[in-house]
Amino acid sequence: MENQVEQQELENQNNNSNLSDIFDILSGVGLVGGAVGSFLGNAAFAAIPLSFSVALQIANRRQLKVELAQMQESSTMEMTQLMNSNHSTLVEQLQQLKQQGENSLKQQDQKFKTLVNELSDRVQNNKESFTLLNGKENELDQFYHQLESQLNKVEGVVETLQNIENFSQMIRTNPESAEAYYQRGLNHQKLGDKTGAMEDYTEALHLDSTYARAYHTRGVILAEIGNRKQAVEDLRLAAKYYFEQGDIESYEQARNLSKEFYEVRHSPVNTETAEVIDSQDEMSQEMNSAPMDLVTVGGLFDDETDSEENISILG
Secondary structure (H helix, E strand, O other): OHHHHHHHHHHHHHHHHHHHHHHHHHHHHHHHHHHHHHHHOOHHHHHHHHHHHHHHHHHHHHHHHHHHHHHHHHHHHHHHHHHHHHHHHHHHHHHHHHHHHHHHHHHHHHHHHHHHHHHHHHHHHHHHHHHHHHHHHHHHHHHHHHHHHHHHHHHHHHHHHHHHHHHHHHHHHOOOOHHHHHHHHHHHHHOOOHHHHHHHHHHHHHHOOOOHHHHHHHHHHHHHOOOHHHHHHHHHHHHHHHHHHOOHHHHHHHHHHHHHHHHHHHOOOOHHHHHHHHHHHHHHHHHOOOOOEEOOOOOOOOOOOOOOOOOEEOO
16 A cells, blocks of 8 residues: 555656656747747737746746645655654664563562572571681680690799709718708698608708708698698797797798797687697598607797697797
8 A cells, every 4th residue: 555655656756756847848939929929029029928928937936845844844744654664663673672671670589689698608608617717716725825834833843843953862872951951841732742752851950950941831730631730830840940040920821820820720719620620630640650759849929829849840
């Protein structure tokens, strides 16, 4: 149908073009006739073709205007149809692009959500792994500090044992050295060997009965094992010899400590408690296998409540 309309329009245009050509030919003939009449000197005869030519030109111009108007209208209609057709095509294409865009956005959004969930899971797993690693690191640090502490203790024990061996060598070289026995006793005491320490302190006192530090340290061990009576005696002797040697600070320490142990032993308690204390003192004395010698010390402290003027010590 559209092809037929186009063919009809082409035929009309051809017909209009032929008509315009005829008008142009007739106008040209009129002009020639006017020119001939003018040449022959007949003005009236020359005016007729000229007028006819002018009329033909006017008619031709009108015809051209009509054709131009028709062509413009035809072009406008064609443009309108084309625009409508293109508009529909563009709308369809836009709808398709919009649908494709929405589908693509949905797919991208779904992928993004999936990726975010995966990343969240990984982050959570990494947090748990990091927490676990921190816990393991703390455990390793604690274990390392424990090993380091144990190593330091072992090194201390090894050093103390080496000191004991060195002082034992000194004793073998010089068996009369009270200082060597005392120093070896300190190292035994450092290892927790109270029996060995007591033996060395006692041997040092056999060699030097005025060795204040030996009385002092042995008195502390006696108090620790529960023999407060003998501890008080050793501490009083330590205070006495500290004072005689001019060591006032050590004198005050030994004197105060002996008073403390004495007051604990003689504090007012019920009969049952006193019997328990005496029983403990007896047990500690039985456990001590070292022989006991007597050294008399009197008048160290002016204490009317102390009725023991003669104090026995290990020595």
